[in-house]
Amino acid sequence: MERVPVLKIGDILLVSIQVDMSDQTAVMLQEDLAERIVATGCHGVIIDITALDIVDSFVGRMLSTIASISKVLDAETVVVGMRPAVAITLVELGLSLNSIRTALNVERGMELIAAARTDEWVMVDGDEDAETTATT
Amino acid sequence: MALSAEESGWLARLLTKNAEQLIRRWTELVASSLRGRLSHAELARQVQELHRSMIGAVENGLTDLDSEQGGELRAVLAELSRGRARQGFSASETAISVFALKDVLLELMEEDQNAGNLRDFVAFSALIDQMGLFTFESFVRTRESLIADQAEQLLELSTPVVKIWEGVVAVPLVGTLDSARAQVVMERLLQTLVDTGSPYAIIDITGVPAVDTQVAQHILKTVVAARLMGADCIISGIRPQIAQTIVALGIEFGDIATKASLADALRHVLRLTGVDNARRHQRRES
Amino acid sequence: MTAGVDLGAPQTQAIRSDDDVVRVRQLVRTVAVATKLSLVDQTKLVTAASELARNTLIHGGGGTADVAGVDDGRRRGVRIVFTDSGPGIPDLDLALTDGYTTGGGLGLGLSGARRLVDDFDIVTAVDEGTRITVTKWSR
Known part of the structure; x- marks a missing residue:
């Protein structure tokens, strides 16, 4: 049984899906990720789907579930690298994946996660440091 | 079949014997139909080439334009129609370059009673009709491919990112x-x-x-x-x-x-x- | 409604497990590339095939997928026939509605797949099985 590797880079878990996943592999990835988020205490998950030439409703649902699970575990999930043909197909299929944050590539995905974390800090700092908030 | 072997030979002789006069008259007739939109030298070159390839074909015993002996003649005709289509001539203006040969042949046969009889002329005429139709088809094909190309270019042009x-x-x-x-x-x-x-x-x-x-x-x-x-x-x-x-x-x-x-x-x-x-x-x- | 001549014998893939769904996707992709479908059309067809193969496995209790290149004289395409001898679909209209699900999925399998292909034909009888024929044509 194939397993999709989960890499830890700093505060982020990076998953690069390189194989045509069977449904079982997808479910296993979902479980692996939940465990790794808790074990590592990471606050960001990047799922790179650049290599996927299709995303069907099952994989789409898995991505949504991972996003929801990670949210519960206080981690932000960003799906990156969706191909144009895949995006067009998903729209036609009727899957809008509203709950998922997306970015064009891994770099932008990391920026997005960093920005999301900064927002939280700004909010926390807000009361103590009124000047910083005023300039934003 | 447009021509019998015998008629084919006749046509070869007719085309060769009066070559100079024939080309001059042919060029004249085509030139008047195109009203100076193609240079005389260019036109003369085209007519000469057509004449030469026709002689080549009938000397090889051409009886039908679609046969093997008609290969070169078809190529010349196709080239002619492609050129005309690109230059923006109409289909009739293109076909007339071929059909004018009928008038030329008729004049020749009227002058020279030994050149052939009515039956021969009808046979020659049938061959020329075939050539005319072929020209027409090549012309339309060229136009169609031009339109397809343009549509594609338009699509490319009109969607810059x-x-x-x-x-x-x-x-x-x-x-x-x-x-x-x-x-x-x-x-x-x-x-x-x-x-x-x-x-x-x-x-x-x-x-x-x-x-x-x-x-x-x-x-x-x-x-x-x-x-x-x-x-x-x-x-x-x-x-x-x-x-x-x-x-x-x-x-x-x-x-x-x-x-x-x-x-x-x-x-x-x-x-x-x-x-x-x-x-x-x-x-x-x- | 599914006109056209088959080009060569269809290739058959049994659908008995999860891994077979992956194999159906790969087979459909190979045929779609050979038929020169555009990249977007390939993606749509493979996605539809994936949904339908999964349906065949989960709802039909397994079956087969026959994939073939077809030609209707004007254009070429790929036709896939999914056959199972499962319980059949009692209410077809309902099953083709967006969001309707019995298997705990998103309910986009049948309805979504229908939007992704050009021709979609379904024959079903309760307790006898279901046969779904889809075709995607090149443009």
Whole structure:
């Protein structure tokens, strides 16, 4: 049984899906990720789907579930690298994946996660440091 | 079969014997039909080539244009019609270059009673008809391929995706959008987002005179697809009529950003990215 | 409604497990590339095939997929026939509605797949099975 590797880079878990996943592999990835988020205490998950030439409703649902699970575990999930043909197909299929944050590539995905974390800090700092908030 | 072997031989002799006179008269007749739109030298060259390849064909015992012996003659005819089609001559103007040979042959046969009888002329005439039809078909084929090429070029020309700022691409749409074109635009825009790593796209429809439900749907789908890929689309230049159509058709544009002009859209994007940059800047400082 | 001549014998893939769904996707992709479908059309067809193969496995209790290149004289395309001898679909209209699900999925399998292909034909009888024929044509 194939397993999709989960890499830890700093505060982020990076998953690069390189194989045509069977449904079982997808479910296993979902479980692996939940465990790794808790074990590592990471606050960001990047799922790179650049290599996927299709995303069907099952994989789409898995991505949504991972996003929801990670949210519960206080981690932000960003799906990156969706191909144009895949995006067009998903729209036609009727899957809008509203709950998922997306970015064009891994770099932008990391920026997005960093920005999301900064927002939280700004909010926390807000009361103590009124000047910083005023300039934003 | 247009000609018998015997008639073919007759035609060869007729064409060779009076070659000079024949070419001169033939060129004259064609020239008058084209009214000086082709240089005389060019025309004479074409007629000579046609004459030469005809002689070649009938000397090889040509009985039918579609046969093997007609190969070279067909090639010359095809070349002639291609040239005429490209130069913008009409189909009749092209076919007449071939049919003029009938008049020339008739004149020759009237002058020289030994040249052949009516039956021979009808046979020659049948061959020339075949040549004329072939010319016509080549002409139409060339025109068709010209039209197909142009349609393709138009599609390429009319859907430029340009990078207008770091991280911002724009598609200025001009002309009527049909479903096929909308699809090409959609795919190209999304691909450019990936290639340039741009998180913002501006779809400017100032040059689009009207949209129907299908086209509006295509634009909407593009926006949703771009979002799935992690990019934002802004639609600019919506004309009043189009705005009315969109509302009248009950198309939901939802939370898609729309701006009056391309400039406004760019300003909007820069403000968005400016916020990001300021934030990042701030973080570095603290 | 599914006109056209088959180009060569269809290739058959049994659908008995999860891994077979992956194999159906790969087979459909190979045929779609050979038929010169555009990239977007390939993606749509493979996605539809994936949904339908999964349906065949989960709802039909397994079956087969026959994939073939077809030609209707004007254009070429790919036709896939999914066959199972499962319980069948009692209410077809309902099953083709967006969001309707019995298997705990998103309910986009049948309805979504229908939007992704050009021709969609379904024959079903309760307790006898289901046969779904889809075709995607090149443009």
